[in-house]
Amino acid sequence: MDHVIFKIPPLPVLITCGEGVFKTGEKHVEREYSVFDLLYVIKGELFLTEGGKPFRVAEGEYIILIPGLEHYGHRGCLEDTHYFWLHFQEEAYELADQGGENWTVLKLEHGTFETPPLYSLRLPRKGKVDQKAFIEKQFRSLLDDSAENSDLPLRKQLLFEELLIHLQKEAFRIPSANERVAAEAQRYIDRHYKEKLSMDQLSAALHYHQDYITRCMQKVFGQTPGQYANKARIHEAKRLLSVTNDKMSSIAEQVGIDDPTYFSKLFKQMEGMSPVEYRRMIKRNIE
Structure with missing residues (x-):
């Protein structure tokens, strides 16, 4: 049953x-x-x-x-x-x-x-x-x-x-039109979030208007394309902080963020602690 x-x-x-x-x-x-x-x-x-x-x-x-x-x-x-x-x-x-x-x-x-x-x-x-x-x-x-x-x-x-x-x-397993577009955007962002990804680029790649892509992702994922990309960036940043000794500026660049200050601010906003504090916590737990 x-x-x-x-x-x-x-x-x-x-x-x-x-x-x-x-x-x-x-x-x-x-x-x-x-x-x-x-x-x-x-x-x-x-x-x-x-x-x-x-x-x-x-x-x-x-x-x-x-x-x-x-x-x-x-x-x-x-x-x-x-x-x-x-x-x-x-x-x-x-x-x-x-x-x-x-x-x-x-x-x-x-x-x-x-x-x-x-x-x-x-x-x-x-x-x-x-x-x-x-x-x-x-x-x-x-x-x-x-x-x-x-x-x-x-x-x-x-x-x-x-x-x-x-x-x-x-x-x-019957996706709606919104879900199909959101899934396409998700896959594209997952492949390109480390680049200088823009809505113009996403729109051109998927052949949909920027506003429509945003509405679809908000409806399906509860996030805008930018929010989804930032989540992917911070997830990768956490991995890099755990397995490398790279500087914050280098990690920020590797995940597609030019400004290290903005990277630290975004990280703290999403994780509740700074990248330095996160690395210190991970290292302490490993030891």
């Missing part, structure tokens, strides 16, 4: 969610919930057994644990493993061996003037997502309880429903 099927409406209801870390060697405790438990691995991997069946959930993968089935970690994590967890409720569900191949199979009944149409979600119990940035952005929004977003508690169910629908779309 590799898929779980929900008849909608109504959609499953969000209960609560959170973020956790299993340190190297730690494993999930033995539990049994009366509600669904969705686990998404941000980094690392989890080793879980549910109902006697073992699963390995790697980075960018999720698992939906079924109510009433005991689950536990059958092996300790091989590295520090970061994950999101989410509990939701839906009493009417089925388990099936197969899902669906397209949206048409999800429509079960036509509606009338007084009754809504009936659909189903057919989600893999364990799946891999392509659009990690979108999924992680949804989880971050669900976890955001800041006072500035006073309406967020009322909107969290909507965010959760968007997440479920996105997982269904991922299961079909």
Whole structure:
């Protein structure tokens, strides 16, 4: 039974969610919930057994644990493993061996003037997502309880429903036009972020208007092309800081940033510490 099927409406209801870390060697405790438990691995991997069946959930993968089935970690994590967890409720569900191949199979009944149409979600119990940035952005929004977003508690169910629908779309592997453009931009930036990359260059390479590329990336990844490129640059900078003794100016240049001062400012903004502090911390941990 590799898929779980929900008849909608109504959609499953969000209960609560959170973020956790299993340190190297730690494993999930033995539990049994009366509600669904969705686990998404941000980094690392989890080793879980549910109902006697073992699963390995790697980075960018999720698992939906079924109510009433005991689950536990059958092996300790091989590295520090970061994950999101989410509990939701839906009493009417089925388990099936197969899902669906397209949206048409999800429509079960036509509606009338007084009754809504009936659909189903057919989600893999364990799946891999392509659009990690979108999924992680949804989880971050669900976890955001800041006072500035006073309406967020009322909107969290909507965010959760968007997440479920996105997982269904991922299961079909049918990219939208926005996703295709965003994926093209992502691949191009991944190849060229170390260069003096500009929006003009990106637009010319992909043959789309700059504004359209930006809208697509914001919708799919929650980031502009510039933000995505900077994230890639800082990720590479962290690697260089860890494995080389190069000067900050050299590292900045290697990741496509001309100004070392701006590089240090951007690094601190994204990582919460300066490049020098990061290198010192890494060296200390290694020693």
